[in-house]
Amino acid sequence: MTEHIDSIRTYTLVLLALLALTAATTLVAFVDLGEFSVVAALAIAVCKMLLVALFFMHVRHSTKLTKLVVLGGLLWLVILLMLTLSDFVTRGWIGVPGR
């Protein structure tokens, strides 16, 4: 791996984007989007996470193995959330005889 050194300009732009997204998520929270306020909040949070991971944590320049490990970790988090919620969300969908 040849070391990449990002410019001060890149880091500054990323910081400004992160601060702008923080302001955006705070302001949009007071707008009534119904069910979509959670979606909006999480979409903005994921964008911020990607900015921090790709630029500040240098995932852009990382080896393929590191990228694979990061994606694999997120996959396990998705499994944790999906399997747990597939239980709690579907409770009561089908009547259980005797209850």
Added chain:
Amino acid sequence: MGSEAQVHVETLALREQFDTEAQQKDASTLGMWLFLITEVMFFGGMFTAYTVYRRAYSDVFAVASSSLNVAIGAINTAVLLVSSFTMAMAVRAAQLGRRKTLILFLVATLIFGGIFLGVKAYEWNEKFEQHHVPGPSFHLEGVPQQGRAQLFFSLYFAMTGLHALHMVVGVAILSWLIWMAHKGRFTAQYNTPVDVAGLYWHFVDIIWIFLFPLLYLIDRHLPK
């Protein structure tokens, strides 16, 4: 003497067991990421618990969540993001082998991290004064089911508390880095500890990036 084919000189940047400096650096980065993945799952369990209970008791959680101070939360988020920026700049200074700039940015990161923890302490103290801490004296206005409100604040304290604990560990790591940088340990060839500590600091930042909207924001639009 003198007839050996190769004498391996061990340096900080190239330990005996590695072939090249790049290989050693990649191994360190990968090791840190593996640790961070275990941290993702550690916090992931709490995020899952929060999701399940927020879904089950959404009305009570909305009232409890709206009692948090958005302005303070948003400002603290900005403080933490700036600290991540200064950490990234510290890593850059280390890569370039600029010792004084490195120390400057590490100290800046330490200060912003300290401000975040100070504001957090102020917020927690406010919770004690308002009786919003789970326990015998707990009381939240306008909620018939006090137990469910206590559940929200239990999750709030567990999640922000665990996050703050990670910040305290980060502050200790930063202090050590500043001391080592002061002694001139890090060079353009060898700066892996700064780089890897940076990964940890940014990870703690990412956790807060999710905690802030989930705890403070998502029910603000609902009528009180």
